[in-house]
């Protein structure tokens with residue numbers, strides 16, 4: 101099914117993407133796709149238009165209502181996920197999708213098992229569907245909860261690890277375990293340490309949601325670097341050459357840093373062998389706090405600064421037509437439209453190359469440097 105291009109520019113991007121083997125959607129939550137619908141939140145008695153105005157934290161909290169509603173009944177989960185996979189492959193020229201899949205106390209392994217089934221089915225059809233275990237509810241500390249809740253705490257870890265054994269990657273969200281906001285949770289450093297240790301033990305990459313607040317005071321990335329130091333240097337005594345390749349997702353807050361702090365941030369990204377996954381539509385959609393002052397920038401990671409420093413960069417759609425980003429789509433071309441406008445870099449070949457997950461070479465990096473004067 102050929103897509104009808106709206107402009108010659110789109111035609112050119114799509115032509116390049118074919119030469120690079122097809123698009124790679126490096127971050128999505130396809131199990132929640134197409135849930136921007138009142139019927140799925142009937143348990144909470146709220147409309148999606150009300151929820152959509154909420155903060156990111158409030159939306160994360162409301163995922164339980166989605167999990168308890170009809171959207172997460174077996175047939176509906178499969179139908180919605182299948183639609184993303186089918187459209188991605190047949191309409192949008194996507195050859196690989198890496199998606200977080202919810203594995204929480206409420207979902208158990210229901211969504212996970214459907215994802216495993218679809219992964220096999222779509223491998224045969226020519227779409228690589230990689231799945232990452234994700235607990236959006238965070239992890240409680242058994243020493244901080246009432247006695248009757250202790251077994252529930254253990255169950256969350258057990259489920260997560262059971263899915264992680266069969267996962268392609270592991271997905272982290274340390275802010276959900278911030279003790280200042282969630283006093284009974286394990287804490288941000290402990291969350292990161294747990295994910296890193298699990299990734300090392302299973303030999304699987306970890307994708308860390310980080311820097312989503314677009315706030316210069318958001319130092320979630322520094323907490324992660326601190327945890328990496330603890331895990332790699334002190335606990336496992338790994339030489340730097342053995343640090344596993346992990347990923348930052350979003351990493352927008354560092355775009356607020358002054359140049360000195362930004363340079364330090366880049367050095368840490370390189371030192372800890374990280375790649376950066378940027379989701380332009382989702383980045384644009386983050387709430388912007390006008391009370392905060394910072395150097396002028398758009399609400400997105402400085403991906404081209406990363407690229408010219410040799411840091412691997414990838415693009416993803418993130419959430420698709422749910423309460424987090426209602427208007428987003430599974431089409432990676434939409435991400436290219438946004439990232440090109442947000443960061444004022446329009447080279448169709450290089451944009452297609454990054455959006456297909458192909459490594460940039462010295463020629464590409466020089467082109468970026470010359471165009472953006474960075």
Ligand SMILES: [Zn+2]
Nearest residue numbers: 129309349418
């Ligand atoms: Zn995400």
